[in-house]
Amino acid sequence: MSVIVVTDLRKSYGDLKAVDGISFVVEEGEIFGILGPNGAGKTTTLEIIEGLRQPNGGAVFIDGLSVWPKPGPIKKLIGIQLQSTSLFDYLTVREMASLFASFYKLRLTQTELDSLLGIVGLVEKGKARVRQLSGGQQQRLSIALALVNDPKIVFLDEPTTGLDPQARRRMWDVVRDISNRGKTVVLTTHYMEEAEVLCGRVAVMDQGKIMKLDSPANLIKSLGAKTKITFSCKPLLAKEKFQEVDGALDVSEVDHSYKVYTAKIQTCLLGILQKAADNGATVENLTVSGANLEDVFLNLTGRGLRD
Ligand SMILES: Nc1ncnc2c1ncn2[C@@H]1O[C@H](COP(=O)(O)OP(=O)(O)OP(=O)(O)O)[C@@H](O)[C@H]1O
Ligand SMILES: [Mg+2]
Missing domain, CATH: 3.40.50.300 (P-loop containing nucleotide triphosphate hydrolases)
Known part of the structure; x- marks a missing residue:
């Protein structure tokens, strides 16, 4: 009621x-x-x-x-x-x-x-x-x-x-x-x-x-279930390498830390690890986080919740 x-x-x-x-x-x-x-x-x-x-x-x-x-x-x-x-x-x-x-x-x-x-x-x-x-x-x-x-x-x-x-x-x-x-x-x-x-x-x-x-x-x-994968790798690889990974939607690299957004978490994770190994690199400090309501608000208004 x-x-x-x-x-x-x-x-x-x-x-x-x-x-x-x-x-x-x-x-x-x-x-x-x-x-x-x-x-x-x-x-x-x-x-x-x-x-x-x-x-x-x-x-x-x-x-x-x-x-x-x-x-x-x-x-x-x-x-x-x-x-x-x-x-x-x-x-x-x-x-x-x-x-x-x-x-x-x-x-x-x-x-x-x-x-x-x-x-x-x-x-x-x-x-x-x-x-x-x-x-x-x-x-x-x-x-x-x-x-x-x-x-x-x-x-x-x-x-x-x-x-x-x-x-x-x-x-x-x-x-x-x-x-x-x-x-x-x-x-x-x-x-x-x-x-x-x-x-x-x-x-x-x-x-x-x-x-x-x-x-x-x-x-x-409603954001399209995007997940964010954050990691670094040794030695550093060009971020374009990770763009080739199956399921990677958007890849950025800031201060030696890569961010990869994906809707296919398992494929993308495996792909990142494989890509690093193929290039003689090891992946470090890997975290996986889901989108949150802050992302929803940003998406709806183009602004953050705090001013
Ligand atoms: N009595 C009032 N006279 C004139 N403007 C007002 C009055 N009360 C609120 N406003 C204006 O109306 C808008 C909405 O205010 P309101 O207090 O409802 O926002 P709010 O979402 O509760 O914000 P906050 O998170 O800061 O509490 C604001 O721009 C505020 O300046
Ligand atoms: Mg208020």
Whole structure:
């Protein structure tokens, strides 16, 4: 069942079309990602769906209810982590959670508070003040706050931006856990790795438009399943030698390192080894890597995801 239906959504700021006629649906229980560089329109899209910014055109339905012009009724269905949440530095973690619960006219018991903080791994920090938390812990707290009303759909706007790799992985576990609890998750990110490991489907967004929408695997497959083989060899051979290899599509050599793109991995690998041997050379430092979502984005826009 589709829990979110977005049709021809539009939002302009003056002449700037921040969201330029996008349509998609989100199915119940999925982790849906919006991937795009700075300024792509991710936050604007999310905040229109959440009922926080009014669109200039198009429609959004959550659970069959139209969000606009009256977003009130959908508020109890959703939990929101904003891109920049201002937490109250001098309140404790538990006080913050109780405060947020009171916005929904809820009074959480100690057990309920602990179970909420348990989801994001902050039980032992319950009595710590917000300002004493690390960046990653504050980000996890803001996710706990998005869960106080036990929402059906959770929106996370760049939940891991600014976190170190370890904290990012910790956050991925939290997101998966939320999903395993049966909630639908919609998140934005500009990390292709994050979209790849977390999301069932990804909308690739750029300049207010959705360029492509599919599972990470299908997006990558749409590149023609190109694989990159990187290696060096001793003694060095002219790169033209490797161009002769069966299955080699594109060959380059930079700083004594060869890159060969292929769609026929086995044939090409064997061919490279054979070609080197035929010329009295040995292959060294050989790695094989698949295309990733960064390559998909480059292919669609001619630009990288980071600016
Ligand atoms: N309130 C506003 N007034 C004017 N322009 C805005 C406003 N909010 C966003 N914009 C512009 O709309 C475009 C899309 O912004 P948005 O915040 O949706 O991008 P984003 O994809 O979330 O980017 P980021 O990855 O940096 O968070 C940007 O060019 C931005 O400058
Ligand atoms: Mg944003």
